[in-house]
Amino acid sequence: MKLLLTSGGVINKSIHNALVDMLDKPIDECNALCIPTAMYGHPWVGPGKKVWDFISGKEQNPMVNLGWKSVGVLELTALPSIDKDRWVPLVQETDVLLVSGGDALYLNYWMRQCGLADLLPSLSAVYVGMSAGSMVMAPSIGEIFVGWSPPDGEDKTLGFVDFAMFPHLDHEMLPDNTMENAERWAAGMNGPAYAVDDETAIKVIDGEVEVISEGNWKLFTH
Template structure:
């Protein structure tokens, strides 16, 4: 299984190179499917989402499709995702994204698909790669609703991601705060700034960064 779990997407050359290393083909031969579902419940403007898509466009993929699994039926999204070489799960509300992956039955398909496809995550899309996640952590760091519930995620990796380290938009997302909370999370935790990512290729885990990151636990 090959994954690239980013804080902010394809924002710098080392992260782009890491994706190229995973796919082992020129981008112009590959189809990317972007799943923006996590952004649906985020308030205010979506300039950041437009930036995420523009970063994909700049890389000249053979095709960039946009597929919101909450907006169309399985009969529509499944064949389009099957055509993709890279499944790119975008940012937004983590719990909302995971709930739609469950409701839509996409979760059941990913195990087989990821034998041949690349999983690319951005923010919430990276967070859901873990086994379980608690609302209270995203409430603390990112201001998401806190239902005091732990929920099942995709279970693709045995660690958790805290994106947007040191971001001015998330003032609680700082190393001293993370150091206090990380022991509760009971798994390895990677805190990543927006120039950082975790690359997973089988059993090999590698940090890709031109910025700041830290591992806990």
Template sequence: MRALLTSSGITNGSIHGALVDLLGKPVAESNALIVPTAIYPFPGGPGMAWRAISGQAPSPLAGLGWKSLGILELTALPSIDESAWVPTVRDADALLFWGGDPLFLATWMRRSGLTALLPTLRPDSVYVGVSGGSIAATGTFVETYTEPPRGTDGPLESEKVVFTTPQGDVERLLVTARGAGLVDFAVIPHLDHPQHPDASLTNAEKWAARIPVPTYALDDESAVSVVDGTARVVSEGQWRLFHP
């Protein structure tokens, strides 16, 4: 399976071109399923999920003009026969993992059986991640939280770290957890975005120091394309690679 891990979706021509290259055909000839699951733990999650699914979110993904687009809600899958949803996943050209809480997403990828299914999908199918959806694609990831996360299988470990923000120093909980294992690196999205002070360059360096694999810090104009295990940065903005 191929991957396109983005900070904020298909935000520019270079990232769009990388998506088309991975699909091997135009978006208009490709079938996709969008996974909104990661957004539900956030306040206002249902509304944000609707905007993502309907293509009305600021980050372009669902509204790219897909040949067909369906919804894959992971929390529903354990109560459904696999024969009802697995063939649909196998037929999809792209799986679109929306942003949100990567620990919650990784938990439901495992509980639903999707994590085990991913390695068996077509080699030319594409995992497209946005923010938390990109974070969850790695084998081991670290995410920041203000409070211990709930509704998950639990972290591998956690520690408190002081981050610097425009409002002053704040304490964050850095949680290490298991992802889908689709790639052998990690992602820190929204590098130097004013609305994501945890991901300033200074904080990203502290964050990446706790991650046991190479880590790409990506701004919203950057992504990582992966084919046959080889990663390539696609960017019209800023990015940084941290080594463990």
């Protein structure tokens, strides 16, 4: 799997270069699918205008608006109601998945319900996550990030990587996202945990992890 796990999108040149290196061809030759599902589960971002801003590329965090050859929408909540042969070939043929922020547990639930979670390991597409879209790849997200409650009441997520993520470190609009609070969060996690600001991303290719950063980050280990 090729994962680019960002906090705030493809926000600087270093993260952009990492993405280009992960693709098999230039951005303007790549077809992308954007996944806004996580936004619906978060009270700050959806549904409504912000979902449209993400899909249309008007959002200030660069993802959809990077100059792709084409961009389509893959809405996970709709997929269980249609035959898999309507959407699985589309996902298998795409070059990149652009997965928005929002609520990581809501995203995890619908990834599993629709079958995308089972499909992801077999895809050649680059997976680019932002915030919750990145956090969902971890084994769990930690109690402080639980918003929408899944039926099982747990904070477990997909577990495609062995570390957890605390995004938006020191963000001016999120006063609780301090390094001190990140350290408290990490103390309650089982396994490695990264605190990352929006100038930082984590690149994972076939399990090999590399931090890409023009900002501030920290790895917590037990």
